[in-house]
Amino acid sequence: MNWLENVRIVLVGSQEPMNVGAAARAMQNFGISDLWLVAPEPRVLEDLALHPGGSMAYRLAVHAEEILDNLKVVQALPEAVADARLVVGTTVREREIYTGPVVGPRPMAQRVAEVAPQGRVAVVFGRETSGLTTEEIDLSQLIVRIPTAPKQPSLNLAQAVLLLCYEVFGAASAPPAPDRPPLAEQAALQQLFDDLREYILRIGFTDENRLPYAVRRFRRLLHKASLTPGEVQFLRGFLHQSRWYAQHGRRKTDPEG
CATH class of the missing domain: 3.40.1280.10 (SPOUT methyltransferase, trefoil knot domain)
Structure with missing residues (x-):
């Protein structure tokens, strides 16, 4: 093609x-x-x-x-x-x-x-x-x-x-580049960054005034990883589970601390 x-x-x-x-x-x-x-x-x-x-x-x-x-x-x-x-x-x-x-x-x-x-x-x-x-x-x-x-x-x-x-x-017209895993589409990345924006506010990592700068730095960091669709879903799942854990506390199956 x-x-x-x-x-x-x-x-x-x-x-x-x-x-x-x-x-x-x-x-x-x-x-x-x-x-x-x-x-x-x-x-x-x-x-x-x-x-x-x-x-x-x-x-x-x-x-x-x-x-x-x-x-x-x-x-x-x-x-x-x-x-x-x-x-x-x-x-x-x-x-x-x-x-x-x-x-x-x-x-x-x-x-x-x-x-x-x-x-x-x-x-x-x-x-x-x-x-x-x-x-x-x-x-x-x-x-x-x-x-x-x-x-x-x-x-x-x-x-x-x-x-x-x-x-x-x-x-x-140059020789084709080696095959690489397909990258995530922009819409999926945007969902990840929306999740991340909510997460870092909720845990107090930053405040509303510094939020755009913090998200920009996270974008830059994650773009370096050239994320695939599966990796985006993995990170979103991690953020969702982290939010659930922060809200509901320790599960019965967690080891005693």
């Missing part, structure tokens, strides 16, 4: 119809066809509705009209990445802590080449003016930053899509 079919490009909060069209053209250049828009600006949707005539997005797509015809629109990022086994977030800004390692485009593509043969990979791009929020980038297991000159650190959205799609396309 051509694993490029498993690569999804996700544009969050798109503001300019022309960038959506140019991004679709970049995807078509490098064999990627799955495009999702998360909460785009109304003018983007209005422009797409003008097809077949008068749409700036379609005008910029050039031989990638089919990608625009089949794109998905959702209102929140978790919907767009729920079935992904790897979520790659893009950023140019420094943050206190990331939920995964920060790499350049080529190492990112190599990681995509390892995971995409198993299932979905989502590469997520933020708004043209402000990028991804901290909460949005927290959904990523891998962060990619494109090196640029200091005078102009940010790329145009479509340029960034083009560059990363090019690197992924190049990785697709």
Whole structure:
């Protein structure tokens, strides 16, 4: 199977119809066809509705009209990445802590080449003016930053899509990576982190003010383990049993302390 079919490009909060069209053209250049828009600006949707005539997005797509015809629109990022086994977030800004390692485009593509043969990979791009929020980038297991000159650190959205799609396309022509166990999907990981959030609050490990930072550190730690579906279920079972034990106390079958 051509694993490029498993690569999804996700544009969050798109503001300019022309960038959506140019991004679709970049995807078509490098064999990627799955495009999702998360909460785009109304003018983007209005422009797409003008097809077949008068749409700036379609005008910029050039031989990638089919990608625009089949794109998905959702209102929140978790919907767009729920079935992904790897979520790659893009950023140019420094943050206190990331939920995964920060790499350049080529190492990112190599990681995509390892995971995409198993299932979905989502590469997520933020708004043209402000990028991804901290909460949005927290959904990523891998962060990619494109090196640029200091005078102009940010790329145009479509340029960034083009560059990363090019690197992924190049990785697709490399020798296949060794088979690895399939990774857990984002929806399952999110359930684990929801359980963990409740657990660390209940045991007093942190408070409400520091909770986002604590969960971010746990995300980073557990992402390093590249958890499989079975491992996610194992950890969730451990957390559930720990909560039960804390609530109900020692069982009759427990040894005397």
